[in-house]
Amino acid sequence: MKLYSTLDKKIVEIVPNKEGCISMYSCGPTVYSRMHIGNIRAYIDWDILYRSFIYTGYKMNRVMNITDVGHMTSNDDFGSDFGDDKMDKQAEKEGVQPIDIANKYIDTVLEDFKRLHILAPNGEIIPDNLTYEDVENYGWTRATTYVPQMIEFIKKIIANGYTYETDQAVYFDVTLLPDYNIFTGQKLEDKEVGVRDEVEEDKGKKHPADFVLWMKRVGKYANHIMNWDSPWGNGFPGWHIECSAMSTDRLGEYFDIHTGGVDHISVHHSNERAQNIGAYGHPVVKYWIHNEWLVTKDDAKLSKSKGASDLDEIISSGFTPMDLRYFFLSVNYRVKLQFSIEALEGAKNARKSLEDKIISLKEYKDGKVLESYKERFIENINNNLNMSGCLALVNELLKSTEKPEDILATLLDWDKVFGFGWEELLNTQTNEFIYCEGDNVELDTLIKERIEAKSNKDYAKADKIRNKITDLGYTITDTPDGVKVTKI
Numbered sequence: 001m002k003l004y005s006t007l008d009k010k011i012v013e014i015v016p017n018k019e020g021c022i023s024m025y026s027c028g029p030t031v032y033s034r035m036h037i038g039n040i041r042a043y044i045d046w047d048i049l050y051r052s053f054i055y056t057g058y059k060m061n062r063v064m065n066i067t068d069v070g071h072m073t074s075n076d077d078f079g080s081d082f083g084d085d086k087m088d089k090q091a092e093k094e095g096v097q098p099i100d101i102a103n104k105y106i107d108t109v110l111e112d113f114k115r116l117h118i119l120a121p122n123g124e125i126i127p128d129n130l131t132y133e134d135v136e137n138y139g140w141t142r143a144t145t146y147v148p149q150m151i152e153f154i155k156k157i158i159a160n161g162y163t164y165e166t167d168q169a170v171y172f173d174v175t176l177l178p179d180y181n182i183f184t185g186q187k188l189e190d191k192e193v194g195v196r197d198e199v200e201e202d203k204g205k206k207h208p209a210d211f212v213l214w215m216k217r218v219g220k221y222a223n224h225i226m227n228w229d230s231p232w233g234n235g236f237p238g239w240h241i242e243c244s245a246m247s248t249d250r251l252g253e254y255f256d257i258h259t260g261g262v263d264h265i266s267v268h269h270s271n272e273r274a275q276n277i278g279a280y281g282h283p284v285v286k287y288w289i290h291n292e293w294l295v296t297k298d299d300a301k302l303s304k305s306k307g308a309s310d311l312d313e314i315i316s317s318g319f320t321p322m323d324l325r326y327f328f329l330s331v332n333y334r335v336k337l338q339f340s341i342e343a344l345e346g347a348k349n350a351r352k353s354l355e356d357k358i359i360s361l362k363e364y365k366d367g368k369v370l371e372s373y374k375e376r377f378i379e380n381i382n383n384n385l386n387m388s389g390c391l392a393l394v395n396e397l398l399k400s401t402e403k404p405e406d407i408l409a410t411l412l413d414w415d416k417v418f419g420f421g422w423e424e425l426l427n428t429q430t431n432e433f434i435y436c437e438g439d440n441v442e443l444d445t446l447i448k449e450r451i452e453a454k455s456n457k458d459y460a461k462a463d464k465i466r467n468k469i470t471d472l473g474y475t476i477t478d479t480p481d482g483v484k485v486t487k488i
């Protein structure tokens with residue numbers, strides 16, 4: 001498999017430390033709000049990568065973290081350590097404890113992952129009843145569980161002389177690591193502090209790029225709710241230490257792949273790499289792989305503040321989670337992807353027409369996988385995850401003169417990588433009439449209102465609307481791909 005390695009600045013052949021086995025760590029969600037579609041793109045990209053490794057015969061050892069302890073960021077170049085704690089802020093807003101916020105949004109992440117056919121980090125299909133209580137049995141690691149490991153990790157960095165302590169925090173001294181900026185190639189002195197008005201810097205901090213390993217519960221954070229005792233006083237870990245501590249605890253001090261978004265490169269991953277070298281005296285990660293942003297029409301990163309939708313909003317606009325999956329999958333992870341409703345509409349139509357063709361093959365059973373096509377499919381995967389090439393091959397195969405049962409068997413085999421759930425689609429497909437949007441204005445309105453009521457958790461209203469839909473002569477069923485309306 002060839003992938004783009006950010007450190008090598010080119011596409012390289014992935015050679016794992018242990019033959020036939022890939023250890024992979026993915027930076028996961030920060031759980032103080034619902035994921036938006038910009039976040040979702042990364043998880044779909046890495047799901048495809050994970051499935052591709054499995055498909056091409058690798059054993060996988062994968063971990064994804066969940067940041068559930070105060071995560072302070074700002075918009076400057078360094079991700080200032082003294083910004084507002086988003087978890088605390090949201091807890092205050094909702095009138096609950098920060099851990100309740102974390103648990104609540106872990107559940108929404110699981111719900112979204114499930115609907116998007118994203119596999120759990122341990123490779124299992126996410127069960128319907130999985131909640132925050134059991135995520136750690138499925139390959140996720142919660143930062144709050146790993147605070148003791150983080151403290152041990154910081155002790156190692158201190159013992160190796162890379163740190164200093166102020167009244168407020170323990171810092172990593174980046175000037176002691178000559179290649180700290182290896183990712184960006186920037187000179188340390190060229191960086192400037194992006195101090196926002198509300199950010200108070202620690203007077204004892206030596207270099208603007210130095211970052212917090214342990215924040216003491218003093219000053220601005222005297223009332224920080226989540227806190228732990230440590231050799232440096234009561235407080236809480238800096239953001240970056242969690243990924244170093246969890247990845248090495250679970251995958252060892254040499255592992256193969258670390259994934260994240262390109263926005264992680266200059267701060268989070270530079271700091272993580274620095275911590276790893278600080279603790280072990282050598283780099284830990286063999287390949288850093290990053291996905292590009294989802295952007296607006298003006299090429300700006302799509303974020304919550306720029307009005308990025310969450311999955312429920314996408315569904316309310318008439319799309320299914322698989323439309324979104326198709327949209328992200330059809331473009332390489334290294335390409336900036338412009339989001340618009342029209343573009344998603346295009347993906348929806350392409351997916352639908354593909355699905356119709358597959359459904360038309362439903363009766364052809366017991367075919368065999370066409371090896372020559374499979375070889376070309378794997379060539380595309382191995383070529384830096386060329387998914388558009390894989391989709392082109394799907395269309396080529398559908399137009400071919402191969403036996404229909406073999407075409408179907410091959411497509412179902414490929415869906416192990418795509419993850420559209422075609423097998424399930426065929427099993428649930430009935431020949432009954434399925435309602436299409438636009439056929440009945442009154443019904444369209446009711447369907448939209450019911451989706452809205454459900455997303456507002458107003459189930460009584462949703463049930464009432466369902467009765468009205470029945471009165472019109474239709475049944476409405478909730479499926480993992482959205483609602484399905486059929487004529488009674």
Ligand SMILES: [Zn+2]
Binds near residue numbers: 268
């Ligand atoms: Zn991370």
